[in-house]
Amino acid sequence: MSNIATLEVNGQKHELPVVTGTENEVAIDIKSLRATTGGVITIDPGYKNTGSCESGITFLDGEKGILRYRGYSIEELAEKADFLEVAYLLIFGELPSTEQLDKFYSDIKSKSVVDDDIRKIVDAFPKSAHPMGVLSSLTSALTAFNPSSVNVDSEEEMYNSVVKILGKFPVLVAWTMRKKQGLPLDYGDNSLGYVENVLKMMFKQPNEEYIQNKVIVDALDKLLILHADHEQNCSTSTVRIVGSSHAGLFASLSAGISALWGPLHGGANQAVLEMLEAIKEDGGDTKKYMAKAKDKNDPFRLMGFGHRVYKNFDPRAKIIKVAADEVLESLGVDDPILAIAKGLEQEALNDDYFVKRKLYPNVDFYSGIIYRAMGIPTEMFTVMFALGRLPGWIAQWREMRLRKEPIGRPRQLYIGETYRDFKNIEKR
Numbered sequence: 001m002s003n004i005a006t007l008e009v010n011g012q013k014h015e016l017p018v019v020t021g022t023e024n025e026v027a028i029d030i031k032s033l034r035a036t037t038g039g040v041i042t043i044d045p046g047y048k049n050t051g052s053c054e055s056g057i058t059f060l061d062g063e064k065g066i067l068r069y070r071g072y073s074i075e076e077l078a079e080k081a082d083f084l085e086v087a088y089l090l091i092f093g094e095l096p097s098t099e100q101l102d103k104f105y106s107d108i109k110s111k112s113v114v115d116d117d118i119r120k121i122v123d124a125f126p127k128s129a130h131p132m133g134v135l136s137s138l139t140s141a142l143t144a145f146n147p148s149s150v151n152v153d154s155e156e157e158m159y160n161s162v163v164k165i166l167g168k169f170p171v172l173v174a175w176t177m178r179k180k181q182g183l184p185l186d187y188g189d190n191s192l193g194y195v196e197n198v199l200k201m202m203f204k205q206p207n208e209e210y211i212q213n214k215v216i217v218d219a220l221d222k223l224l225i226l227h228a229d230h231e232q233n234c235s236t237s238t239v240r241i242v243g244s245s246h247a248g249l250f251a252s253l254s255a256g257i258s259a260l261w262g263p264l265h266g267g268a269n270q271a272v273l274e275m276l277e278a279i280k281e282d283g284g285d286t287k288k289y290m291a292k293a294k295d296k297n298d299p300f301r302l303m304g305f306g307h308r309v310y311k312n313f314d315p316r317a318k319i320i321k322v323a324a325d326e327v328l329e330s331l332g333v334d335d336p337i338l339a340i341a342k343g344l345e346q347e348a349l350n351d352d353y354f355v356k357r358k359l360y361p362n363v364d365f366y367s368g369i370i371y372r373a374m375g376i377p378t379e380m381f382t383v384m385f386a387l388g389r390l391p392g393w394i395a396q397w398r399e400m401r402l403r404k405e406p407i408g409r410p411r412q413l414y415i416g417e418t419y420r421d422f423k424n425i426e427k428r
Ligand code: SDX
Pocket: 046, 229, 230, 232, 233, 234, 263, 264, 265, 266, 268, 293, 294, 300, 301, 302, 303, 304, 305, 306, 307, 308, 309, 357, 359, 362, 363, 364
């Protein structure tokens, strides 16, 4: 295969290097394009055909429905690893030994206390505030309480920031939920595992002992693993570009949380449940919603369906769909929403509009059904996505900084007014 691409523009030929990744993906390196062509650039709204970086963290093949973290398949990791192991793998590149994992968790636990003044910020929010807005604000506020975590250049300084946010973020997640529920803002218990501690902080009632349910612990652990990274998705690209200006890790993560909030991205898991509820209220009339989704004059989309990269089944959706059945059965939950979701999936998979556009269920289609069975409020679903995605965002931010990537600053094609003289107001 040639490692040169030839481009002819304005009657001149230019040669551009062709680079190949370890999974035989091929890219045209256009770093020199503008200089060698006298100013010609490419344009690609939504970056559907444009790579922003080289990365060794996550590989996915949208046509084959493959997803791997640092070379390990998502299927094996979801089955055999736990969330903290996967976080270590994504951030540092290797599965940890027992000693490495113990030290990692010990360092995280040692930094898991959140400054008590942050409670005042939580108190200042109305109960009606969307949890993603609260979480993004609290994450950014951590910068004020941890100034040494802003300008981090050495690997050691970065490590300190990493264990701090992995320790404090679950507290902020729990406080965000308990604020809405009018429950006291509590800490967990460092004698527990990472996911058990999250559940205790979220669900412990002030007047009762919290009893862990292994089905819920295992299901949340698996969901967090499945959400942990996904190469250069919208929120991860946001974390990278904000971090590329050397803004601190917490500020970069706060921006990523805001990007994830959107209903076209992580906010879809909440939108899926709201859609399924609406269909249920409508007497289960899935055909009406299918018609709406296909109607170009109707902005409604079948939430939880379609994906920028997967033009086959999202491998995470397959795993979550099986887990949904298992969790609901184990918990003895009979949720009619699950049957509606399966019916909708079957209709879409046999509908020409969806088949032609290769629209399959994505990670968000079934996840909310499990969260709901766990007793997590619908508005908290995207917060749970953020909790899962945290190690991926950290890993990508750290890779970008360690590779000393340049500040992100895309070009544009100007299509506005050409030069014109100023017009005094009396002449307008
Ligand atoms: C996530 O990128 C990631 O990796 C994200 C993520 C991660 O882990 O970080 O995987 C998480 O964000 C999953 C996606 C969650 N979003 C949703 O479920 C929202 C519903 N899905 C769509 O909005 C849409 O599919 C996107 C945004 C996910 C992808 O949109 P694209 O790639 O920009 O595709 P498109 O908008 O160009 O759509 C192509 C065609 C269009 O029809 P035509 O103009 O060709 O006639 O497919 C149609 C679209 O109208 N289409 C849909 C549809 N999704 C696409 N039609 C109805 N329902 C849908 N859901």
